[in-house]
Amino acid sequence: MLIDGDRIVGVGRGVAAGVADAVDCAGRLLLPAFIDAHVHLDKVLIRDELREHDGTLAGAIGAIHERKRRYTVDDVRARATAVIDESVRLGTTRLRSHVDVDTIGGLTPLEGVMAAARDCAGIAEVRTIAFPQEGLLRDPGAYALMEAALEAGADVVGGMPHWELDEASQREHVRLCFDLAERFDRDLDMHVDETDDGGVRTLEMVADEALARGWIGRVCAGHVCSLAAADHEYAERVIGKCLRAGISIASNPVTNLVLQGRGDRGLVRRGTTRIGELRAAGVNVLFGQDCVKDGFYPFGRGSMLEVALISAHAAHLTTREDLDFALRAVTEAPAVAMRLDDYGLREGARADMQLLPAPSWPEALRLQPPPVKVWFAGRLVAESSVRSEVYRTTRPGATRPIDA
Template structure:
């Protein structure tokens, strides 16, 4: 709505082979335009049989509530388990009654939530004084409800975030800090949030450590996932589609002091 011609450009992109419909409804000027934005995105997704990945409610304003619009549209259309909503920061600032209602709708609609603590720890809460908000969504409550929650890198060395190196191991570590993930169950959740959960959101049926699955693998020189997160050790070997594509070697030399 805000950018005339955007719908036609999206339509042309899908005709040219784009495989996912994107959107950012909270960027519209008013609630009516936000609802129409959501409707048009779902219309395109249904017409071209594409999944949806939306940038949703990345703001500290708890009054911005387009996530519920997305969930309502998915439920009304029966467009289930084909939508991913990223950021949803405002959910943390909204009242608990709204949050509980929307989380339940997301669960019923099979909506995946892509939390991005790495970037949102930097971007959100900048106008706060004293007790500064972390800016991440309600990761713990979404997890407890059974919603598919994943962690994303979001940005790498751009105008929003001057850091980042595309390491999902680093993303898991920073996200664990932001979401208070410290015990064994928490760390298992963090592992899933950068592996199986994103695969589920993308609809990848051949993902996982099992016979017949796609062999996209990293070999880490550690004894456990917890140690991989703690030490942030580079991968010794990386396979993509069953083919070895990278190797790293690190040499440590200890010198005895005389």
């Protein structure tokens, strides 16, 4: 692979012959850098400051209110920057972050994340989604703030229709989001049906609206948990509509595994959407980190390799083809959802790459090593090395250093 400036300009045997600053990748795995297309950088790392709650989505949203009132731009900026740094170290160079837009935090989350994006512009590309976490009708004033957020430079229109209190309000929420998308000529990335209740069906409202307005290939629906609990007839119908509307599905198993099914006994629902059926139908499915140590999820470290591994467990991904699908879900699939035209290990693409100390993707997934090198736009932006030693007691003195 030959890099010139920020681009890949050649791929193939011998293409880098004679280049002075060549990197020997033999025996290791060169991948395009990961993309995290569904993360909430405004909320990251606040977990220790929150009261405990019942573990549900509603419990988490409520627990964050008090902390959200105290957000400052610098506070959000510092936390977001820390997670962007970690994401880059672990091989992710593009992120698309939801930022709460509501009457509690105003535009502070957006301003903080946009400031972090500027701070990190040399190591990663961060885009923002204006996300009305508290609803649009439930939170009077949020719509005007959404307009202000888009005017201030938020890249994408978010939404959360299932959070409204009745079906008519959900439909209105969807309509309002598409109005904003049309007016500002933006893509949409909405939180859709993040609930166990199979009767909640805003995904179909979103798909119908996208089809009616011709917003094809410009919508991403996140979470979509209730689809798993819905009846098969509805599921087949709405999956067909998603396919026709070119809707991407951002499944976030890492968080939904702990958020959903909290009221269940015995067989506990785990909140993962119908990944197998969406995949079989040909819908673009991606995995997101969603949360890093916030009110929703106590774990997460900006590792899409970890996200792929946990998601593989949740979605029963075990064959070679399944594991390729898991790789696609943290690389090509989010690139499609974000409509990137310069992604991948191919001539002409931006040189966002990572070198993993594993001979294959299944081994990288199993062993979870940090990449030894990460490049963003052709520049080396992170390096890691891990040194471990095992001291065998059966053969005194025998040590085996392992350099990764």
